[in-house]
Amino acid sequence: GDSVTQMEGPVTLSEEAFLTINCTYTATGYPSLFWYVQYPGEGLQLLLKATKADDKGSNKGFEATYRKETTSFHLEKGSVQVSDSAVYFCALSDGYGGSQGNLIFGKGTKLSVKP
């Protein structure tokens, strides 16, 4: 079945460091891809998305590019801030040829940014 694999955490960085969180997927169809963020004590919020190959999603300085050839959707940010400390989830939603609408999440990567 469809699945998402993202890098294990926790990830600890200093402020202004470069961030990469790796995410790869397996899917039978042509999925849409998402990154969600969860701040402490809150629900998940959509950070960015991409719905077709080579699309780049971006928001709040974060970016991720849909790479169909490598089945990847890595999250990047050039300069992290303390306020970016949160748990980040990669997710996919089945597309053409997939199942009936499941939304599948990776295990999450906890990011801590130190001042």
Next chain:
Amino acid sequence: DAGVIQSPRHEVTEMGQEVTLRCKPISGHNSLFWYRQTMMRGLELLIYFNNNVPIDDSGMPEDRFSAKMPNASFSTLKIQPSEPRDSAVYFCASRMRTGSRGTEAFFGQGTRLTVV
């Protein structure tokens, strides 16, 4: 729009009691998901509905758990009887599914359940 609304936000109950969690999805959305989040197991999909019909309930832990969606604007997740290992944060999410393309889901704030 008020977003996905879950109630209660916190629930503390004694082992053996029945617990009912409630969710009001965003108006117009036709898919609804229930997730459970714990430190040990992360975010787990329990069940999801399309157009009020349960599509996949393979994530429901056991017969003590049941979920219903009697109409497009309301869903419940019931645990009877509750056990301490059910303690977790339960999230409801909804989205609009059009054709074969997957859209993003919107999450509620969650219900933190503690079974003592």
